[in-house]
Amino acid sequence: MDLNDTPEQAAYREQVRAWLEEHKSEAPVLEGPDALPEDQVVDAHRAWQRKLAEAGLAGATWPKEYGGQGFGPIEQVIISQEIARARVPGILDVIGVGMLGPTIIAHGSEDQKSRYLGPMLHGDEVWCQLFSEPAAGSDLAGIQTRAKQEDGGWRLTGQKVWTTNAQFSAYGLILARTDADVPKHKGLTMFVLPMDAEGVTVRGLRQITGDAEFNEVFLDDVKLDDDMVVGQVGNGWGTALTTLMFERVTIGFGSEGLGYRPQRFAEAIAGDEAAVRDGDVRQRLGHITTELLAVRFTSYRMLSALQQGQIPGPEAGLSKITTVNASIAACDLVADALGPDALREDTDSQLSYHTSFLPGLKSAGGTEEILRNTIGERVLGLPPEPRLDKGIPFSELRAKEKEAAAR
């Protein structure tokens, strides 16, 4: 593919760059010594998302009728690249605008689209993704949160975990089991959950980074009306797959999308003369840079597929594994080269944060082992994992598992 901008793309890039140049002083400072205090971050970031949305720089790939620009993925990448270049934050609600909004666009009713999408895009209502549970992460279809039908509605009981942004979300998309007497993928339904509904309790989990980005969410007999079902009752797995596909694309743009650029690590070392002269340091940095550059070009391949209307394949998984491992190696390298100075909190390199955040990213959006399994099966054509759950009703699975373990 031609990696240069077409004249139209170059003109669009200029337009985005000019807007950011004019407005970047209004962006919240989230990193470094001048960072906003924690209690002001959400409101300031929300206000910034509103400005980006009004300028057409949030949800640019959403259809125009729902507030987007109807652009293809290349314009979205141009926006992300220019935001990174201007060194300002992107939107606050990456999960809502990047993954849950597109799910509602694909599966929601017209009422749901007109009620929820506008406030989501403008950051007025932030959304969270309530999929994972204490005993169902990689095996997402094994969730145990139950939704029981009653007159004109549903009652939800169960627990979710690792729910990013639940502490300030207005709504969530929640996956629940509505029928335990069919195989596990078939008895699921997706709902909109108002986070202030009676019976919803959010409890924060503080990470080793010091931040508390994600939460446990407890659901105690929460009442939901019928119009909160997204897609069809019993088709929650199909709806969830749409979210997961957008999640893969959001994460899969690799080092660029996540901000792990090779220059960032090279700059951290460049100021230390002894480290720059050290052949071992230079070799390690060269290796890491090669990996991250390979991710960049893989993501261009993915972009090219998306632009042609194809669904990206396992490249997204490969990009994610490579980005996370190369970035962990880069943080280790900077720490080896600079010693404790690498982790000083008062620098704007954010290395301390990344060093402690990256191990978690190994799990987020699909663990390395699960992605490697997918790549093994779908790319290399290796035999699939043995499965005990095919065709067996969810309610009988535990007994079958016990039976198999006893054999």
Ligand SMILES: Cc1cc2nc3c(=O)[nH]c(=O)nc-3n(C[C@H](O)[C@H](O)[C@H](O)COP(=O)(O)OP(=O)(O)OC[C@H]3O[C@@H](n4cnc5c(N)ncnc54)[C@H](O)[C@@H]3O)c2cc1C
């Ligand atoms: C930063 C972060 C943010 C997150 N945000 C959200 C969110 O907003 N909403 C949400 O719903 N979830 C969220 N998650 C949860 C995330 O989706 C899960 O962590 C992920 O799906 C893995 O599930 P688990 O943690 O239960 O691990 P498990 O599935 O229990 O896996 C534990 C270990 O066993 C391995 N393993 C499991 N099955 C297999 C297998 N078949 N073969 C080989 N190895 C296997 C895994 O690779 C892993 O190493 C977030 C996680 C993180 C770290």
